[in-house]
Amino acid sequence: xxxxxxxxxxxxxxxxxxxxxxxxxxxxxxxxxxxxxxxxxxxxxxxxxxxxxxxxxxxxxxxxxxxxxxxxxxxxxxxxxxxxxxxxxxxxxxxxxxxxxxxxxxxxxxxxxxxxxxxxxxxxxxxxxxxxxxxxxxxxxxxxxxxxxxxxxxxxxxxxxxxxxxxxxxxxxxxxxxxxxxxxxxxxxxxxxxxxxxxxxxxxxxxxxxxxxxxxxxxxxxxxxxxxxxxxxxxxxxxxxxxxxxxxxxxxxxxxxxxxxxxxxxxxxxxxxxxxxxxxxxxxxxxxxxxxxxx
Amino acid sequence: xxxxxxxxxxxxxxxxxxxxxxxxxxxxxxxxxxxxxxxxxxxxxxxxxxxxxxxxxxxxxxxxxxxxxxxxxxxxxxxxxxxxxxxxxxxxxxxxxxxxxxxxxxxxxxxxxxxxxxxxxxxxxxxxxxxxxxxxxxxxxxxxxxxxxxxxxxxxxxxxxxxxxxxxxxxxxxxxxxxxxxxxxxxxxxxxxxxxxxxxxxxxxxxxxxxxxxxxxxxxxxxxxxxxxxxxxxxxxxxxxxxxxxxxxxxxxxxxxxxxxxxxxxxxxxxxxxxxxxxxxxxxxxxxxxxxxxx
Numbered sequence: 001x002x003x004x005x006x007x008x009x010x011x012x013x014x015x016x017x018x019x020x021x022x023x024x025x026x027x028x029x030x031x032x033x034x035x036x037x038x039x040x041x042x043x044x045x046x047x048x049x050x051x052x053x054x055x056x057x058x059x060x061x062x063x064x065x066x067x068x069x070x071x072x073x074x075x076x077x078x079x080x081x082x083x084x085x086x087x088x089x090x091x092x093x094x095x096x097x098x099x100x101x102x103x104x105x106x107x108x109x110x111x112x113x114x115x116x117x118x119x120x121x122x123x124x125x126x127x128x129x130x131x132x133x134x135x136x137x138x139x140x141x142x143x144x145x146x147x148x149x150x151x152x153x154x155x156x157x158x159x160x161x162x163x164x165x166x167x168x169x170x171x172x173x174x175x176x177x178x179x180x181x182x183x184x185x186x187x188x189x190x191x192x193x194x195x196x197x198x199x200x201x202x203x204x205x206x207x208x209x210x211x212x213x214x215x216x217x218x219x220x221x222x223x224x225x226x227x228x229x230x231x232x233x234x235x236x237x238x239x240x241x242x243x244x245x246x247x248x249x250x251x252x253x254x255x256x257x258x259x260x261x262x263x264x265x266x267x268x269x270x271x272x273x274x275x276x277x278x279x280x281x282x283x284x285x286x287x288x289x290x291x292x293x294x295x
Numbered sequence: 296x297x298x299x300x301x302x303x304x305x306x307x308x309x310x311x312x313x314x315x316x317x318x319x320x321x322x323x324x325x326x327x328x329x330x331x332x333x334x335x336x337x338x339x340x341x342x343x344x345x346x347x348x349x350x351x352x353x354x355x356x357x358x359x360x361x362x363x364x365x366x367x368x369x370x371x372x373x374x375x376x377x378x379x380x381x382x383x384x385x386x387x388x389x390x391x392x393x394x395x396x397x398x399x400x401x402x403x404x405x406x407x408x409x410x411x412x413x414x415x416x417x418x419x420x421x422x423x424x425x426x427x428x429x430x431x432x433x434x435x436x437x438x439x440x441x442x443x444x445x446x447x448x449x450x451x452x453x454x455x456x457x458x459x460x461x462x463x464x465x466x467x468x469x470x471x472x473x474x475x476x477x478x479x480x481x482x483x484x485x486x487x488x489x490x491x492x493x494x495x496x497x498x499x500x501x502x503x504x505x506x507x508x509x510x511x512x513x514x515x516x517x518x519x520x521x522x523x524x525x526x527x528x529x530x531x532x533x534x535x536x537x538x539x540x541x542x543x544x545x546x547x548x549x550x551x552x553x554x555x556x557x558x559x560x561x562x563x564x565x566x567x568x569x570x571x572x573x574x575x576x577x578x579x580x581x582x583x584x585x586x587x588x589x590x
Contacts, residue, residue, distance in 0.1 A: 178587070180553075181549070181550055181553025181554055182512050182550075182553075182554065183553070183554050183555065184553065207583060208583065208587045209546065209549050209583055209584045209587055209588075210508060210543070210546035210549070210582070210583035210584055211508060211546070211549065211550060211553070213505060213506060213508060213509040214508040214509045214511070214512040214550060216509070217477050217509040217512060217513065218512065248505070251504065251505035251506070254476070254504050254505070254506065255476055255477075255506060255509060257476075258475075258476025258477070258478070258479065258506070259476055259477065259478050260478065287505070288502060288503065288504055288505035289504045289505055292473070292503045292504055293504075
């Protein structure tokens with residue numbers, strides 16, 4: 001049976017962008033619940049500057065506090081060598097680096113050019129590989145940039161190809177501001193797969209304009225089989241102006257099961273987890289399937 | 296340029312399913328604003344039993360109260376001859392009848408079998424045609440029924456074909472409970488187009504599980520070019536358990552324009568109208584594009 005690899009982003013990309021500071025105990029329980037749902041890959045922590053992103057300051061405690069489940073990869077975002085060392089010390093199974101397809105977004109987000117970001121990643125990848133740890137690469141703004149507007153597919157392909165040649169085993173293509181639509185997504189993927197094999201590519205879409213599932217469906221039709229999502233659509237209040245939560249895992253799983261694609265995820269449990277975490281955070285549930293699901 | 300015909304359902308299928316009783320003056324302003332947005336087809340009223348659906352009891356007043364805009368079709372739902380006569384007296388440009396693909400849904404919704412519903416429509420269609428008024432046909436539960444579960448594409452094709460042969464010029468295929476996913480939608484359309492020409496078919500999808508845009512994109516890829524939607528996703532509180540609003544017009548227009556398909560609708564004005572009506576109804580805006588749009 002045809003299947004899709006899901007990468008659950010809620011504990012990291014989700015909580016990192018929530019206004020509330022979430023206690024480590026809740027984060028740990030969230031990760032454990034997600035593993036119990038059947039996710040085999042969970043991004044659980046981020047070793048970024050605690051001054052810039054206080055939400056992730058307790059990442060070491062979270063990563064070491066998780067009751068590990070056999071067969072699940074617990075990964076962490078590591079922008080530099082210092083972050084990587086902390087992630088390795090805390091027992092991250094895999095790490096991730098991030099840059100952008102847009103120069104101006106890269107400058108504003110991580111204070112360097114895209115080329116400089118790639119140079120910074122070289123020693124991160126080298127040390128990670130010495131320790132036998134795989135590295136995932138994120139490319140932001142692949143379908144639009146808040147400063148530059150439309151992004152040329154060739155620009156995305158260039159950055160994705162560079163990350164792949166640097167040694168990233170998987171490249172996750174982020175529609176950071178959620179402005180993409182299906183034909184643009186297909187054009188972008190067509191350019192990127194000239195540089196990176198399709199089996200190494202993930203779609204990381206935000207649902208800001210409600211387009212994420214349509215875009216994912218378009219890329220599934222092209223053969224893409226790795227999708228990033230966040231339980232309950234965590235990441236930014238879903239009802240605020242310009243909210244930019246990740247596409248909700250529940251909606252993605254509903255789509256995939258409807259398409260006859262296997263995920264390994266139990267949707268009943270996932271819906272329960274999304275409702276639980278929404279309650280913990282005092283937020284509306286950002287998943288339509290999560291709100292409507294009745295078993 | 297390739298274009299899509301949009302059928303705006305907010306004033307009828309939307310408001311009919313809102314808990315609040317909306318004053319006629321607001322309904323009239325809503326219809327006028329939607330015409331100003333560029334919609335050329337607006338379902339504005341419903342001549343059903345006011346005991347069963349009190350929200351629509353003022354339909355004559357609404358339809359006669361609208362300042363008409365040249366080139367816009369103002370339609371009304373008319374389940375029977377009595378409704379048709381009232382709709383014609385109030386100046387409806389076009390009318391619509393509705394049945395279902397599911398026997399049990401038909402029984403519970405309009406208290407007769409599907410075959411009996413078709414018999415009832417025959418005199419409605421005859422009188423409408425004598426008056427030179429076109430009739431649209433709705434088929435509910437085309438991708439799932441709350442009582443019967445999955446619905447066979449052949450069952451949908453049978454009812455759609457019967458409505459078409461009765462004289463309906465357009466058949467609108469409703470995923471009433473929003474449970475459909477793209478491959479099921481494509482299979483359903485493939486069966487129906489054996490009975491009804493594709494150019495006569497509309498997709499009427501509810502976004503209960505967040506699947507509507509993915510399903511619409513799948514059918515657009517098959518060549519379908521008529522879509523029903525509701526401004527602000529009107530129809531049932533969008534955040535209640537099992538809410539079943541129509542897919543939001545703003546999200547559909549965003550998708551279509553992104554695909555390079557012309558709609559004639561001004562998205563800035565549409566977003567403003569969605570925000571206005573949400574405020575009038577004291578409800579959250581059910582459109583993600585409506586919440587995020589910044590011009």
